[in-house]
Amino acid sequence: MATEKEYFKGISKIPYLPSAGPHDVMCFKQYNAEEVLLGRKMEDWLRFSVCYWHSFCGTGADPFGSQTLHRPWNQGTPMESARNRLNAAFEFFTKLGVKYYTFHDRDMAPEGATLEESNRNLDQLTDLALQLQAQTGVQVLWVTCNLFAHPRYMNGAATNPDSHVVAYAGAQVKKGLDIAKKLGAENFVFWGGREGFYSILNTDVAAELKHMANFFKMAVRYKEKIGLKCQFLIEPKPKEPCKHQYDYDAMSVIGFLKHYGLDDHFKLNIEPNHTTLAGHSYEHDIIMASAFGMLGSVDSNTGSPDLGWDTDQFPMDTKSTTLVMKAVIEQGGLQPGGLNFDAKVRRESTDLEDLFIAHIGAMDAFARGLRNAVRLIEEGLLPGMVKERYSSFNQGIGLKVEEGSATLEDMEAFIKQNGEPKVASGKQEKYESIFNHYI
16 A cells, blocks of 8 residues: 555565464464355454554543654644554555444544544545545445534433534435445444433433434435435443433334334444443343344453443454354344454554554454354354253244233133143253353
8 A cells, every 4th residue: 555654664464374373463363354254254153343543543542641653653743643644554454454444523634623624634634545545446335424522412422401512413414325435335324422411400401312313314305315325323331421321222212213214223332331331231232132142243342340340452252253243143243343443552552553552453353253253153062952942932832922822811821731830940051161162
């Protein structure tokens, strides 16, 4: 790729070296993009994506400390830095060997003093992005709008009590959808970081939920008007920055979408770190969304459940990645979604190579999870045990329940004839032991 400057000097395209030792961290040991598993290339099962905001905009600052990550692309005026950042990002994508990236509108281009200036900035930077996409073949997995950082959104965007702010959010999303079409984005994400409340005393919950639903309906209509062919996604999170966020978890979002008749237009982008913040297990929301046919994409990260905030760490645990990939395989894949690394290197990981090491490790963890899940499914032991556990629903009264034709009178008659059911062990420890065999 021809760029003005090489930012990651001394790093070439990351190779696949399955025989590499534990000290070899600048190569893939599990991820082999072209390898075919269950009739599909590994890269097509995994559909890896790099997120723009953490990897190229992050500074390492936190509430207790200032910037620790001093990147060579963050030099010059805001627009000059933005161009440098974009060139650095595409150099990174190509050397890492991923095909997708994701971004917020305000990651790509700085916000201006007016909406018009912000839009001009975005037009200029996405012109460059389009050129770099054409040069490299790297495409946009999804676009989203930052409707949470600017002070105007401190009380929410689509749920703001001031309709003037709601209108600004709508204008920003309109431009975001135009940019999604321009760049050929396969998905568009809505994350409501400020859509919720800190105190119920100053909040009309019913009004805010209705306004948010109507906001989404506006987006659907505009998407159809401009002929944008992409999947809409909502990303659940229970809290932070709000005390209570309306899109609390997968089931909350699914219930909201079904209540307002939006479930045909949206799926879910699940971030496991958000799932654990809601008090669930890592894989919980992925499983629940998939069970309802609503799993659209995954923000592949992890957190520290012992902490009460979103740490956005790179996923390295193969048990978790195996459970995720099992669900992905069972639903036939994530396309047009993917596995987006919404994760950041720690503020102490200050070397440029740490960006590569983090992504390589996470990609290998998911590749290993994929291999584990494929083997588990192909050998069929665990799926067979689950099938046998529910076998009573294949005939008789169980079949009537399965088909929805049973009545309470049928239930009563069956019990009078057959008496008390036998206690059957759930064999949880046996399932867990067998699962560990594949890890």
